[in-house]
Amino acid sequence: MAEVTLLGIAQDGGRPQPMCKKPCCANVGLDERAFPTSLGVKFEDSSTHLFDATRNLGDQLEIWQENLPSHVWLTHAHFGHVDGLGLFGRETIGAQGITLHVSQQMKQLIQNTPQWAIMLEQGVFTLEVYTTGDEISFGSETIIPLLVPHRDELSDMHAFIIKGKEKSLLYLSDHDTWEETLSLYNCKLVREWLDKFDIDTAFIDGTFWSYEELSERSQEEVPHPPVSQTIAHLGIRLPTDPEIYFIHLNHTNPLYDTSSLAYRTVESMGWKVGFQGMRVTL
DSSP: OOOEEEOBBOOOOOOOOOOOOOOHHHHGGGOBBOOEEEEEEEOSSSSSSEEEEOOTTHHHHHHHHSSSSSSOOOOSHHHHTTTEEEEESSSTOOOEEEEEEOOOHHHHHHTHHHHHHHHHHTSSSSEEEEEOOEEEETTTTEEEEEEEOOOSSSOEEEEEEEOOOOOOOEEEEEOOOOHHHHHHHSSSHHHHHHEEEEEEEEEEEESSGGGGGGTOOOOOSSOOOOOOHHHHOOOOOTTTEEEEEOBBBOOOOGGGGGTHHHHHHHTTTTEEEETTEEEEEE
């Protein structure tokens, strides 16, 4: 069976977020730190797959308790999801021959960014391009990229379905709105979309509890569906629904506090908040 480990649950800046002096970050203890969202997967053929490479790569590899990944998959180009790539290079780990799976847009960005292009020349990475809907098999287990709408200043954005022998998991770290994502797949409801792809467990973008967290910034600048909106769409979890865990939490998100009304609301409706180090077998 495939084993999935959640290696981080925070938005790109982590928790505490650098330079944040607000109460949400002021008294965060070492055991309360949250690393940017990332996923580690080990398949039965012994291949190991890291989804997103964050600046906390070293800590996350310790959580995963695996050797270096044989494959790295990038969702998109925003810094929190890619700024760990350099740690695989000669200056730090000195890895060789890791297969880096990217979209065509991401491939062009890597080849045109000197710090990353030299890692290709040095053999740290070899590039493999995926397109949405590809079924990429590793023995009896499969990875399927899905295009989803998200700010594309540098590259497009893909979620991933990871299919084990018995179950399937969706990794959706970021997207702009449910309306756009569902429309892209001719669906009207979140349940319909998850059912379309036969999802058993989903790690879903939970960046903000509500747009009130944005303060001076606008919804257009940092679009993400608020958790309060997502659970309003879903309603109470039904026995036939997949398990949904919210991840990619901004440092301002009250879901970090298990005693908060927001956390209790999510749990009371049958949904969950992801936690660093949790494991799922597929």
